[in-house]
Amino acid sequence: SVTAVIVSGGKQYRVAPGDEILVDRLDQEPGSEISFERVLLVVDEEKTEIGTPHVSGVKVGAKVLGHRRGPKIDVLRYKSKKRVRVHRGARADLTIVQIVDIGGRGAAKPAAATAEASVEAPVKAAPRARARAKVVAEPVEDSDGA
Secondary structure (H helix, E strand, O other): OOEEEEEEOOEEEEEOOOOEEEEEOOOOOOOOEEEEOOEEEEEOOOOEEEOOOOOOOOOEEEEEEEEEEEEEEEEEEEEOOOOEEEEEEEEEEEEEEEEEEEOOEOOOOOHHHHHHHHHHHHHHHHHHHHHHHHHHHOOOOOOOOO
16 A cells, blocks of 8 residues: 655654544635645555655645544643742644545545455454464474483
């Protein structure tokens, strides 16, 4: 699959088609299509493109799902014996974005396909875990011949 590193709001995010990420508030309506043009890195199955500083000609297409606010952060300034007690709080304004495609490659799977894949993934992982457990549990024979 295709992955990329993009920049939004001064922060870097590693994304793949179908991912949902929280970025700093964007001035877009929910349901609108946007594109991130500041792409630092693109990793495909056969090659890796590193930007200097950006990969030219590659855009990451995304869809705005909605807006929300982050968790409250409490800031307390206190100086003992000086009557200084300042309490402030802050909440970040965030936008939920779903990555649709990376540079025209790797269109997102339908929601039903991603739901099926997420349900099947743990089932596929379980037999391998059991196989490893069997290998570890096998007794080791002595080489003395006694």
